[in-house]
Amino acid sequence: MITPPSSLRRSERSRRATLQxxxxxxxxxxxxxxxxxxxxARAGV
Known part of the structure; x- marks a missing residue:
């Protein structure tokens, strides 16, 4: 299994936190x- 670069994982976490x-x-x-x-502020970004 190929692991995405950490910047992509961080970006996805930020996106999900922002949407939530x-x-x-x-x-x-x-x-x-x-x-x-x-x-x-709520998302911490």
Whole structure:
């Protein structure tokens, strides 16, 4: 099995964390009250 480079794994983790943070915040606050800054802070990116 070929292992992807660590940068790809890190990128995928960041992408998933960002999407999850966006979904969580939209559920909590509603789409219109969510900011990019809040998503990034929640995702830790």
């Amino acid at each position: 943070a966006a979904l969580d915040l939209c559920t909590e606050k509603g789409y219109g009250r969510v900011t990019i800054e809040a998503i990034a």
